[in-house]
Amino acid sequence: MTDMPPDFARKVDIRLTVNGETVEARVDAGRHLVDFLRLDLGLTGAHAGCEHGVCGACTLKVDGDIVRGCLVLAAQLDGAEVWTVEGLTDSGALADLQDAFVARNALQCGFCTPGMLVAAADLLADGGVPSRAEIREHISGNYCRCTGYEAIVDAIETVARARAGTEAAA
């Protein structure tokens, strides 16, 4: 690739906000978002799992939507707003989900949990009480290798009902 035109840069300058704070960085063009967060910023909440978009452990929020942190390049995020499980935890946005995951024992090893929480929060942000089938569909992209799905679905359903005021929180 020595004859590429000079327009192509191996390092890219980006300025974005992460968990509400402005971050400026010069990143390798191929740096994944999840590696940028984990290795460059020390935000290790999101996990790098399969690194080809299958497992969902790296699920993050970018500009309000959930994404795969392994399938987005940091170089693409100039001007973007990123939220990780740390920031969402500090803001309290996940508190009821986290409490319900603990109450229902909706985790075993916990590797998938940050991605599960971010994916679950995305579903519940739409409001209403999704059916168990809808919950399963929404987290279908998040592997739990301990196969804790039943408890995870329980926890998400509990929070949905509590938020809708149809049942006391667990």
Added chain:
Amino acid sequence: MKAATAGYVRATSLSHAVTLLAASKGQARLLAGGQSLVAAMNLRLAGETALIDINGLSELGGITADGAVLRIGALTRHRELATSPLVASLAPAIAQAAPLIAHAAIRTRGTIGGSLAYADPAAELPACMLALGATIVVAGPQGLRRVAAEDFFVDLFTTALAEDEMITAVEVPFAEPGERQATLELARRSGDYALAGIVLARKADGPRIAFFGVGPTARLARSAMAVLASGGDGEAAAAVLDRDLDPPDDVHAPAAVRLHLARVLLRRALAATQTGDA
């Protein structure tokens, strides 16, 4: 693994993107949603890749009803396809296909242009383009050209795009009044690649049926279409599917299983699109 990248540049306009693409002489790839490309780079299947990021090109976005066609910009995300009222009313097969594409976190990034250019044989959108008789709008150094979907998908991961061309939009004819459409698939895990899938559009002069996941490209089931157009029933159409489809044996399913699933899907799609007087 980590992506191997030979460089990155943000295109600032369509003409800039085309110029960069031409100058790279086939060595650079367009980065749209990146949901297949970055995965391939991470797996080191793509080699050391130079990237032209087209995400900033607003002229590649938008869904509009334009005369008799629904025009969908190449950068339209799968989630937009799933939620657009225009798509739901004018090309319902695409609205049904969009939620079947991967998972929510991938649908927020993946684009229709990227899916069509990649031409994965198990992808939903190429089959939608075939069944709905869409046209792919392509830009290159010589300007724009339009390619019928039937001429666009050439072979496994291979399209009619030249090395210096990119997709800008697709044009999908409106569903006819009373036309019913269905997109169905069977996958081992919701959101995974389909073992077999179908897109069916029941038009006045006969149905159009495209399958995906059962061969090197999405393809029209012309024999089954002919049987149905001449008054044959679903069983007769299913019986001739082996003339239309030649699925591979692979680790996920033997060819006979995929052909069986295609027949199951044809029956289901016909039932789903049955009109009251049919």
